[in-house]
Amino acid sequence: MAENVKEKAILTTKDVRLFYGKKEALHGINLDFPETGITALIGPSGSGKSTYLRSINRMHDFTDYVKVTGEFNYNGQNIYDPNTDLTQLRKNIGMVFQQPNPFPFSIYENVAFGLKLDNKLSKIELDERVETALKQAAIWDDVKDRLQQSALGLSGGQQQRIAIARALATRPDILLLDEPTSALDPISSRAVEDGLVEIGDKYSIIIVTHNMQQAKRISDRTAFFMDGNLIEVDSTKNIFLYPKEKETEDYVSGKFG
């Protein structure tokens, strides 16, 4: 296996296998993530990137025919322990989806939503957290004068950055993003990317992307998936310039996928 994380890992996964019914979709993935920095997951369609990503914050729990095995260790805690507090886990490991999906509320309420329900925050603290999250997601300047307007009225790119702010507001350690820019135009995509790069030194960011240029632009490490296997993980530079595996080379040079 190619090099894994040398510095302290915030998340380690070992021998992850996932079954959709009888079909094994992940065949033993070993992958670690550092405390900060952006890791890109790339690979052809159907290679298991989303499946793997969603296993990290236990989004498969709702699909009863899915079975997950292997070790998931987050900050010394076993994610799949039956006693895991899922609410806390998902506040610590935020997720942003492919389609922008703001709640039908105001911009402010969207970002404050995850905070309001169980934290006893004062209005001032809440305002502060919302503002910080919006700033981190690089959307504050766009929306600061219309926080009370519906988030549904924003453009797709703005909605996606609201979704990032929403996830950041609960102060996660890890942010999972599944092709967050694939539904956006290039300019909006860039805005989202810039936001991610800006926060990359404070969070551990894991992003699934089909866009090689994007992976090159923003990620520190890249992991290449194929057919439910992790083929190779290395610094982004090495993956794109000096891949060790033949499959990786073929994929990044555009020979297939």
Add this chain to the structure above:
Amino acid sequence: MINSKITNKVAISFIRILAGIVVLILAFLVGYILIKGLPYVSWHFLTSPSKSVSAGGGISGQLFNSIYLLVLSLLISLPIALGAAIYLNEYAPKNKFVSTLRNSIEVLSSLPSVVVGLFGFMFFVLKFGFGFSILSGAIALTFFNLPILTSSIENSLAAVPNLQREAGVALGISKWETIIHVIIPAALPSIVTGIVLASGRILGEAAALIFTAGQSSPVLNWTNLNPFSSTSPLNPMRPAETLAVHIWKINSEATIPDAVQISAASSAVLLILVFVFNLIARRLGNVIFKKMTAGGK
């Protein structure tokens, strides 16, 4: 190219004409009822009791009964329908039993109201001894209403994209909280539409009520608010003729000389009532939406 453009134009004009016909029929109907009825509607007409043989009666009792029955039956059926719809759409396993249940509810929602009325008559009026009463009427209306409301609310919930559920859960919010604070608010406009439609049917319902709430309206004392007193408008055990039943009765019995005017005026009032209720429901929907999305505190 040109051909497809022409077909397109023809199709659009055709659809426009059809839509226009619908609007025209509707405008004609509403206009006709209002023009025929409104001249006889006066403050006196709305606030005085009906007369059974002489002219010049009003509809105060019937108007009140219609609204009272509507509110009562909604109070009973709405919570049940909401709960059932949430269970069916969000929690129920996808198996034979549940899909049979869902189908039965849809069949029930097209049950003829006469059947519901006779059923209510046999069970609540006779067997349980509620007599012709607001209570019997409200229960019959609930039977009539429940399946319609449940399926319409369930459809409203089902129309909220799954992404919203995932987004809530991914934020560390429990499934139940996600339903309460995200899914129901997102579905609220369409739920309100369902309630308004169901209420329109309740307000216009006569067949189910003739056999249950009865066709008479006792003399009411508007200052008597003790629900156990027989002259109190709030007493659930008194018979209560609604506006729709009143219209039906004066037209079929015609014991009053001004039956034509009174039924025209009552129809106009009924129409306006439905319209006003519609407005109120939507306002209320907005208020509830604001409350629910303000974050659960």
